Amino acid sequence: MRSDRPAPAWEEHNTMEIGIGLPVLRPDPGLSIVDWARHAESRGFSTVGSTDRLVYDQYEPLTALAVAAGATSRIRLTTSILLAPLRANHALFAKSAATLDRLSGGRLVLGLAPGAREDDYGASGLEFRRRGKLFDALLEQAAGQWQDHDGTGPRPATPGGPPLLLGGFTKSALRRMVTYGRGWVAGAQGVENFRALLPGVRQAWQEAGKAGEPRLVATAHFALGPDAEQRLHTSLAHYYTSGTYTQKSIEAGLATPEDVAREVAAYAEAGCDELILFPHGGGQEQVDLLADAVGL
Secondary structure, three states: OOOOOOOOHHHHHOOOOOEOOOOEOOOOOOOHHHHHHHHHHHOOHHHHHHHOOOOEEEEEHHHHHHHHHHHHHOOOOEEEEEHHHHOOHHHHHHHHHHHHHHOOOOEEEEOOOOOOOHHHHHHHHOOOHHHHHHHHHHHHHHHHHHHOOOOOOOOOOOOOOOOOOEEEOHHHHHHHHHHHHEEEEEOOOHHHHHHHHHHHOOOOOOOHOOOOEEEEEEEEEEOOOOOOHHHHHHHHHHOOOHHHHHHHHHOHHHHHOOHHHHHHHHHHHHHHOEEEEEEOOOOHHHHHHHHHOOOO
């Protein structure tokens, strides 16, 4: 349990915060993460986020966030989400996360989930059906290593280690959230899906006797500017490949400033603490276009 850790700085905020994802999917080598992160910080975004897949043309999340950390001083660094069980060396994972937290001055937030793509596990030499047990073992190792520092890696800047947000809505996911987490991170399926799942998250938190309220973070996909709708559709279809999840993600995608403003208002009304919007295509102008759309 981690209920005795200090309250994160975000609890000082009373309104929903807006974060932006880094351009990590099928990355354009000419698009600088350094410049993107600096500009996101200057426009007032609360966090830069990174998603995770193994079998995909995508930057590794902790590495991408480390680059962003070195270019910034205030903005948080959030994995939303990191496929934690793929990090099979649990002590090394805990050390890597503590290192990034230490070097960034305590700005790391770890959104974690097991993921649902079997090919990511096959490429790792891990059994897909054991991902839940691997996840539990990783959380136990990391929590112990961060709290009871024994010299395995640096002491994290954040007492007790980086705040954890757990993704998913199964009984196991909610158990992990109340045991190790500070809150919950929702997939990019739209605000109605967020609203539908939220009562169960809050109930699990209360039944576990946790103090206060869980941190509630949601994610969304966006593209703005010329050909935004086509860029968004093509990118999401390529990333998710097929199935109901793909279609829901495409339907929930935001391709106009009006779409963005409406969805931001809806998430805020639903009780979301932070919404992180991930870009699909375009260049660094996407930072300004999104900032203008949300009023930053």
